[in-house]
Amino acid sequence: MAKYMLLIYLDPEHTPSEETSAEWGKISQELAQAGQMLEGAGLQGIDTATTVRVRDHERLVTDGPFAETRELLGGYYVVDVPDLDVALDWAAKMPNVGRGSVEVRPVLEM
Amino acid sequence: MTADATTADAVGRAFREEGPAVLATLARHLGGDVGLAEDALQDALADALATWPRDGVPERPGAWMTTAARRRAIDRLRRERSQTNRAVALERLTRLEAGAADEYIEEEGPVQDDRLRLIFTCCHPALAPEAQVALTLRMLGGLSTAEIARAFLVADPTMAQRIVRAKRKIAAAGIPYRVPRESDLPERTAGVLTVLYLVFNEGYQATGGERLVRAELCDEALRLAALVADLLRDDAEALGLLALIRLTHARAPARVDAAGRYVPLDEQDRDRWDAGLVAAGTAALALALRLGRPGPYQLQAAIAAEHDRAPDAEHTDWARIAALYGELAALAPSPVIEVNRAVAVGFSEGPQAGLIVLAPLLEDRRLAHHVPLHAAHADLLRRAGGSAAARNAYDRAIEASTNSIERAELQRRRAG
Numbered sequence: 001m002a003k004y005m006l007l008i009y010l011d012p013e014h015t016p017s018e019e020t021s022a023e024w025g026k027i028s029q030e031l032a033q034a035g036q037m038l039e040g041a042g043l044q045g046i047d048t049a050t051t052v053r054v055r056d057h058e059r060l061v062t063d064g065p066f067a068e069t070r071e072l073l074g075g076y077y078v079v080d081v082p083d084l085d086v087a088l089d090w091a092a093k094m095p096n097v098g099r100g101s102v103e104v105r106p107v108l109e110m
Numbered sequence: 111m112t113a114d115a116t117t118a119d120a121v122g123r124a125f126r127e128e129g130p131a132v133l134a135t136l137a138r139h140l141g142g143d144v145g146l147a148e149d150a151l152q153d154a155l156a157d158a159l160a161t162w163p164r165d166g167v168p169e170r171p172g173a174w175m176t177t178a179a180r181r182r183a184i185d186r187l188r189r190e191r192s193q194t195n196r197a198v199a200l201e202r203l204t205r206l207e208a209g210a211a212d213e214y215i216e217e218e219g220p221v222q223d224d225r226l227r228l229i230f231t232c233c234h235p236a237l238a239p240e241a242q243v244a245l246t247l248r249m250l251g252g253l254s255t256a257e258i259a260r261a262f263l264v265a266d267p268t269m270a271q272r273i274v275r276a277k278r279k280i281a282a283a284g285i286p287y288r289v290p291r292e293s294d295l296p297e298r299t300a301g302v303l304t305v306l307y308l309v310f311n312e313g314y315q316a317t318g319g320e321r322l323v324r325a326e327l328c329d330e331a332l333r334l335a336a337l338v339a340d341l342l343r344d345d346a347e348a349l350g351l352l353a354l355i356r357l358t359h360a361r362a363p364a365r366v367d368a369a370g371r372y373v374p375l376d377e378q379d380r381d382r383w384d385a386g387l388v389a390a391g392t393a394a395l396a397l398a399l400r401l402g403r404p405g406p407y408q409l410q411a412a413i414a415a416e417h418d419r420a421p422d423a424e425h426t427d428w429a430r431i432a433a434l435y436g437e438l439a440a441l442a443p444s445p446v447i448e449v450n451r452a453v454a455v456g457f458s459e460g461p462q463a464g465l466i467v468l469a470p471l472l473e474d475r476r477l478a479h480h481v482p483l484h485a486a487h488a489d490l491l492r493r494a495g496g497s498a499a500a501r502n503a504y505d506r507a508i509e510a511s512t513n514s515i516e517r518a519e520l521q522r523r524r525a526g
Contacts, residue, residue: 002284083286084236085294106283 003038003107004087005078009071011099012046023095024075031077031090040077071100078107117163124171125155126252132175133249134224136183137231139206140199142287144231145277146186148249151175153182180207225250226289226341233302234285241276242305243312248273250337251330261327262312299342303351303407306335310355314362328359339394349398350408356391357414360384372519376423388418409438413450428458445471449483452490461494479510485520492523500524 010016024042031037046065053060065072074096081087084104091102129151137147157178168174180203187200232245247253247261259269279285290298313327332355339345339352364378373379395411413434420426435451448471456464468487477483488503504524511517 004284084234084284085286085290087284088236 001080005105007103008075009100010074014099036079036081038078042075046072114163120167121158128172129252130250134228150179150183154178227287233305245276346398346401346403347405347407349394350411353391353395353411356387360387372515406442428454449486453486456490461490464490481507481510
């Protein structure tokens with residue numbers, strides 16, 4: 001088994017509806033029932049983000065996300081699955097893939 | 111030739127021919143670690159170069175390589191403690207080494223062949239297309255990194271790094287070593303065929319440099335397409351691609367003249383075409399068509415077959431070719447296909463009709479530097495009698511071309 005993080009990138013043009021949150025609830029449940037979900041969470045919007053950097057021992061705090069991108073990080077799952085293909089299968093089932101995208105990254109095993 | 115050189119040749123040939131199969135099986139015994147399997151095989155190659163000249167070429171080189179590579183893999187596993195699943199792989203290999211039966215044949219896909227697993231791993235969509243091509247040539251074709259680098263006109267270290275990175279991704283990202291399940295098979299097979307098609311095209315229509323054809327890539331594509339068509343027995347498109355490559359490559363001997371000059375299809379000496387390849391390609395196409403699942407490769411092969419069976423350019427069934435391009439455009443629309451359809455229409459219905467097909471493409475800005483488009487445009491204009499306009503179009507084609515032989519040919523046509 002191998003751990004992957006699915007990073008959920010949303011289309012900023014798309015306003016989430018009640019329907020979308022129901023879809024997220026469904027996929028979370030499906031993952032949990034398959035026994036392959038380690039954790040997962042949704043994030044609040046980028047207008048709530050604060051970015052911290054330390055340069056020359058000085059703490060720099062700025063409003064907003066670390067980089068302006070076309071798609072924004074909206075949440076993540078960490079799954080424990082046999083291989084990349086299974087992780088990609090889950091990624092393809094995420095409710096946002098029709099508009100945004102899902103990045104699949106293996107978790108560094110310490 | 112000295113005895114040593116002969117033995118070195120034998121080593122090279124054995125590893126070329128049997129290395130990929132040895133690698134494919136060893137990778138399975140290693141739990142899918144193709145990178146480690148490849149390293150171990152390279153160690154075995156070095157061993158062979160050191161010992162075969164002294165001890166002679168083994169009676170069964172494949173068996174010798176299997177044992178040598180397995181021992182080297184055990185050495186590496188003992189040394190490399192960071193290896194995941196190290197204990198499991200070591201145990202399995204030591205058991206095999208002791209002569210115990212191989213009980214590790216757990217099938218998930220429909221086909222039982224390690225080389226298929228290797229192909230699907232090398233052509234996994236999680237790898238960049240150029241990495242898929244490089245890995246396929248390296249692991250399945252048994253080409254050296256230097257050979258691949260030369261074929262793609264990139265520096266050795268660049269190609270070496272590309273391969274190392276791809277191997278690292280296979281291991282780190284957990285790309286599985288297996289034949290995809292039935293439901294994913296059509297899509298994944300299409301990916302494999304694309305890689306082979308890329309290899310062939312790069313060889314046949316070299317995009318840069320001084321040589322028009324890089325024969326080593328064509329030969330390799332031919333060999334791998336035959337292997338894949340054989341392994342995926344009932345895949346019509348795999349057979350279609352094999353047919354296409356054979357039917358196209360059959361013309362290679364007539365495509366460049368003694369002076370290295372490009373010879374266009376209508377001027378080629380058809381006696382120089384490889385009749386054996388034409389026959390083999392035609393047979394593969396017939397097999398593919400019998401499966402009743404048409405596709406783009408089969409259509410392209412059917413077009414190539416029309417050219418191959420025509421006694422000369424004039425007696426080519428251009429109407430049939432234009433119709434086949436029409437079917438192809440319906441299945442997989444692309445400007446390249448439309449250009450070819452315009453050429454075929456130009457021969458079957460006259461240059462004016464061809465120019466009408468070409469008109470919308472000339473408006474498309476993305477095709478502003480598309481050499482075949484401007485070359486076809488120029489040829490049609492010349493045949494329609496517009497010599498000044500034709501010269502302009504040739505100029506645009508010459509300007510866009512990056513291949514010196516192709517440029518020379520365009521200049522010749524412009525002057526003629």
